[in-house]
Amino acid sequence: MNLFWQNKSFVHEFIFQGFSVSEKSQLFIFVVILNIYLFTLFGNLLIVSLVCLCPSIQNPMYIFLGNFSFTEICYTTVIIPQILVHTQQERKVISYIRCLLQLYFLGPTEFFLLTVMAYDRYAAICSPLRYSYIMNEKVCQHLAVVSWMSGFFTGWTLTIPTAMLNFCGPNVINHFFCDFVPLVKLSCSDTSVSETVFFSLAWVVVLSSLSFSTISYSFIIKTILKIPSSLGRQKAFSTCAAHLTVLIIFYGTCIFLYVRPRASFLSDKDKILSLIYSVITPCLNPLIYTLRNREFKQALIKHRHLLLLQWYLRFTKEKSIEQQENLHC
Known part of the structure; x- marks a missing residue:
């Protein structure tokens, strides 16, 4: 195995170029990203814990x-701890094997799950009487497993052609992670095959999942508009507003980063957008799904005896008040 890697590459490590900023700015970036990462971890762990432990929210939407x-x-976790360490290091190094592993674990599982979530919202709003039959427990389990397996398979499909390339030097990556x-x-080496595979998969995975989600929401909007009462329309839309917001943010940044010609990549603006996609977007997920979600708030209140949940309730309340004040301003 070691002989294989030695034959395929003369480079044993890569150096990240990252952002050219002052020492003072690096400390500021470290503090900001660390806080975002801790909130992302806590918020998403909270969602996972509540879905697993609270029977009242164990329905298909929350399972997905x-x-x-x-x-x-x-x-x-694949990206941010490394960024934090590198902000405090002059030489930002990653080994060849770790770089490939990082590339693999950045697979597109999220796209498949977002598509399944769009289908779930379609079934709930367009076929409410048959919803429990369409999205039964067995179907949910199968859809979740298929999403994860599709992500793993696509990750391998993207990583293997890259692993077959030779890297003779230079070894400075114009980025802050292995993209x-x-x-x-x-x-x-000749990268034409690897590039064809990557961009073909990017188009197929991103645009097919986006197309499916768009079609689902076109039917959802059509159904909502047919509801006679404004209260009924508002209630129906509120069930999918959070997911629609995540879709817009997620696909908007991703398409700009990956589904476009190669020549336009690697500017400082691209790296900033990539930082937003990698660091800030995952942080928005808990905020979007919990701030205006009554079922989640009720589940949090039910477990308010836990100190961490009390802190989270206080934090989300302050954030909500702050957002309202900003809107009034």
Whole structure:
């Protein structure tokens, strides 16, 4: 196995270029990203814990949300701790094997789960009488497993062609983590096959899941508009507003980053957008799904005897008040 890696690459480690900022700015970035990461971990762990422990929210929507929150925990843990360490180091190094592993674990499981969640909302709003039959426990389990397996398979499909490339030097990656495009730029092999596989999969996975979600929501909106009472329309829309918000943020940043020609990559603006996608977007998930969700708030209140849950309730309340004040301003 070691002989295989030695034959395929002369480079044993990569150096991240990251952002060119002052020492004072690096400390500020460290503090900000650390706080965001801790909130992301706590918020998403809270969602996963409540979905597992609270029977009142063990329905398909929250089961898929629990899976999605778990992927956010995995995704951020693969990237953010390394960013935090590198902000305090002059030489930002990652080994060749760890770089490939990082590339693999950044697979597209989230896309499949978001698509399944869109289908769940479609079934709930467009076929409410048959919803419990369509989205029964067995179907939910199968959809969750298929989403995870599809993500793992796609991750391998993206990583193996990259692992087959030779890296002779230089070894400086113009990024702050191992992403496909800046990595293949360093290869001394013909990268046409790897690039074709990557961008083809990016188009297929991202655009097919986005298309499916868009079609689902077009039927949802059509059904909501047919509801005679404004209260009924508002109630129906509130059940999918959080998921729709996550879809817009998630796909908007992702399409701008990956589903476009190679030549336009790797500017400082791209790295900033990538930082937002990698660090800030996962942090928004707990805020979006819990701030205006009555069932989640009730579950939190039910477990208010736990100190951490009390702190979270206080934090989300302060955030909500702050957002309302900003809107009034």
